[in-house]
Structures are given as structure tokens and as C-alpha cells.
Amino acid sequence: MTTARSDVQRPSTIAEGDELPPFALAVTSTVIVAGAIASRDFMPAHHDRQFAMGQGAPDMFMNIMATNGYVSRFVTDWAGPEAMVRSIKIRLGAPAVPDQPLRFTGHVTQTHREGNEQVVEITIRAANEIGDHATGTVVVALPVEPSG
Amino acid sequence: MTDAPPDELHARLATYIGKPMGPPAVAPDPVNVPMIRHWVDALDDRNPAYLDEDGTATTRFGGIVAPPAMLQTWTMGRPRIEGIAERGGAPDTITVDNPIPVLDAAGYVGTLATNSELEFVRYLRPGDRLHLTMEIDAISTRKTTSLGQGYFLTWVTTYLDANDEVVGRQLFRIFKFDPSTIDPAKLGGAS
Numbered sequence: 001m002t003t004a005r006s007d008v009q010r011p012s013t014i015a016e017g018d019e020l021p022p023f024a025l026a027v028t029s030t031v032i033v034a035g036a037i038a039s040r041d042f043m044p045a046h047h048d049r050q051f052a053m054g055q056g057a058p059d060m061f062m063n064i065m066a067t068n069g070y071v072s073r074f075v076t077d078w079a080g081p082e083a084m085v086r087s088i089k090i091r092l093g094a095p096a097v098p099d100q101p102l103r104f105t106g107h108v109t110q111t112h113r114e115g116n117e118q119v120v121e122i123t124i125r126a127a128n129e130i131g132d133h134a135t136g137t138v139v140v141a142l143p144v145e146p147s148g
Numbered sequence: 149m150t151d152a153p154p155d156e157l158h159a160r161l162a163t164y165i166g167k168p169m170g171p172p173a174v175a176p177d178p179v180n181v182p183m184i185r186h187w188v189d190a191l192d193d194r195n196p197a198y199l200d201e202d203g204t205a206t207t208r209f210g211g212i213v214a215p216p217a218m219l220q221t222w223t224m225g226r227p228r229i230e231g232i233a234e235r236g237g238a239p240d241t242i243t244v245d246n247p248i249p250v251l252d253a254a255g256y257v258g259t260l261a262t263n264s265e266l267e268f269v270r271y272l273r274p275g276d277r278l279h280l281t282m283e284i285d286a287i288s289t290r291k292t293t294s295l296g297q298g299y300f301l302t303w304v305t306t307y308l309d310a311n312d313e314v315v316g317r318q319l320f321r322i323f324k325f326d327p328s329t330i331d332p333a334k335l336g337g338a339s
Contacts, residue, residue: 034189034190034191035190035191037186037190038183038186038187038189038190038191038221039187039218039220039221039224040221040224040227041224042227042229042232042237042239043232043237044232044233044237045237048233051233056327064261064264065217065218065220065221066190066191067264068217068264068266069187069191069193069215069217069218070191071217072193072215072216072217073191073192073193073195076193076195077195081195081196081197081207082197082207082208084209084268084271085216085217085268086267086268087265087266087267087268088216088217088264088265088266089263089264089265089266090263090264090265091262091263092261092262092263092264143208
């Protein structure tokens with residue numbers, strides 16, 4: 001049942017400019033509702049289309065906790081289970097709405113050694129047909145493999 | 149985006165800087181595996197650090213840790229479902245003295261989240277019981293944007309464990325705007 005990739009990044013080979021494998025999330029009403037309720041966010045705009053449209057949105061839309069969750073997943077699917085996410089800093093834009101795939105792209109913008117960890121900054125973008133849903137940076141720390 | 153000079157409303161709003169955005173809150177439940185499993189399935193995040201389903205928790209965390217983006221989830225208030233739409237999605241009736249009612253009363257009733265900055269000091273484990281404090285960090289002067297005129301409001305939530313050690317923070321910024329000042333030609337479908 002696991003869909004996690006097994007290709008864990010080797011910290012010593014990560015370099016600025018490295019691209020993360022792009023990921024397209026097929027956003028549906030179910031995806032939005034599942035993420036909202038799993039994060040205990042019962043705001044009607046995240047499960048009730050009429051309510052959301054009454055507030056001027058084009059449809060029900062993804063809540064911010066789920067957006068952060070998908071950004072985190074996008075990065076750790078690449079960085080592997082040893083990665084510790086240190087920060088997720090995003091600017092929020094276009095709503096993530098049903099039937100518009102959310103396309104995640106990212107690349108390494110900075111990396112440096114800090115003690116026994118390699119600290120890696122990834123610049124990410126999640127966009128749909130409306131525009132940029134989330135743009136920003138994620139910083140992860142990976143344990144450096146013992147030498148020798 | 150253009151800036152207006154500080155005005156009377158801004159001066160009133162500025163008195164809130166450094167004050168609580170909301171009351172301190174305690175997580176209704178400690179970090180727990182059922183809620184982690186719910187999240188993992190909902191977001192289809194199969195990072196083995198979050199669920200040790202094969203008994204092979206060999207990551208450096210040495211056991212199950214909660215997905216970091218769940219930080220805010222643990223302290224979400226228990227919702228009173230009846231009337232939630234009428235309350236604009238607020239989990240329950242809250243009476244707190246913060247800039248939101250001041251802005252609403254002045255006509256800046258629109259709300260748009262613009263920035264979220266999460267920082268994680270450590271990963272959470274089942275059993276961690278969180279509480280939080282929320283402090284108003286900044287209030288802009290009046291800005292004119294593609295969404296019309298309004299004020300940016302920024303607050304910082306600090307998450308602490310049972311020993312009062314900080315485990316994470318979240319900076320959150322919203323734009324409170326006056327919907328009557330929107331230029332529809334610039335909206336482009338986004339809300």
C-alpha cells in the first residue's frame with residue numbers, strides 16, 4: 001500500500017539547482033474535504049461549494065493546513081524519511097479548487113553543512129489554471145552519512 | 149500596491165501590536181496515532197516516519213513522529229457544528245478584543261490569507277500535549293492592492309509542550325479589505 005519513493009537523497013550529492021520530481025495533485029472535492037477534516041478544519045468554505053461561492057470564491061477550496069501538508073509531502077517524498085522539515089514559508093495566492101490539478105515544482109536554492117546535518121533550502125511552487133496557489137521555501141535538515 | 153500614510157484607524161490598530169490575537173489555547177487531545185493515520189490517509193503521505201505500519205521504524209527519529217504540517221491541527225478548537233456557517237467558519241463563538249472586529253466595523257470585512265510561515269523546533273511524538281499563545285506582530289498602513297484597499301495584519305502563534313518548551317511557531321498574515329473598493333477587472337477569478 002505504500003507509495004513512498006525509496007530513492008532517499010544522499011545529502012552529500014545534493015546541489016543548488018537540483019530539481020525535485022514534479023508532482024501533480026488531482027484536486028477533487030473529496031481531496032479538499034478529506035484534508036480539511038483530517039486537520040479538524042470545519043470552515044464551510046472547505047466542504048460547501050455554495051458557501052464558498054457566496055464568499056466570492058469560484059468553488060470550495062483547499063484549507064491552508066492541507067496546503068502546508070502537501071508542500072511538506074512534496075519535499076519529503078524527494079528528501080526521504082530521514083529529512084526533518086525545519087520550516088515551510090509560503091505566500092498564498094490562487095485557491096486550490098476541484099477539478100484543477102495542482103502542479104508542484106521545486107528546486108534546491110541553498111545547501112550548507114551544519115554539524116552532522118546537511119541543511120537544504122528548496123524553493124517551491126504549487127500552481128493551477130488560476131495561477132500560483134502557493135510559492136515559497138521549505139528548509140529540511142538531513143543527517144550526513146558517517147564517513148568511512 | 150500603494151501605501152497610504154498612517155491614518156487614525158491605523159493608529160487605533162497599532163495599539164494592538166504585542167497584544168494577544170486570541171486567548172491561550174490547550175490542545176483537546178495529545179498528539180496521537182489515530183489522528184496521524186487520518187492525516188496520512190487523507191493526504192496520501194506515505195512517509196514511514198509518520199506511521200510504523202511495518203514495524204520498521206528505522207529513521208533517526210527512533211519511532212513515530214507526527215507530520216510537521218499537523219502542528220496547527222493539534223490545537224484546533226472543538227467545533228460547534230450548529231451555526232458554523234453563520235459564524236463564518238469560526239469553531240465556536242469567540243469574544244476577543246483584537247483588530248478583526250475593529251476592521252470589520254470600519255468596512256474592511258473581506259479576509260484573504262496571504263502568508264503562512266511555519267517553523268518547527270522539534271518533531272512531535274504521540275503523547276505530546278500542546279498549548280499555544282498568539283501575539284499580534286504587525287499591522288500595515290492602508291494599502292491599495294488588486295483586491296482593493298485594506299490592512300495587512302500579522303500574528304505569530306507559538307506552540308509549546310507540557311514543559312513549556314517551544315516546539316514550533318507560525319507567522320500568519322491576512323489582508324482585511326473593503327470589498328466595495330475591489331476593481332473587478334483585476335480580480336482574474338481568484339478570491
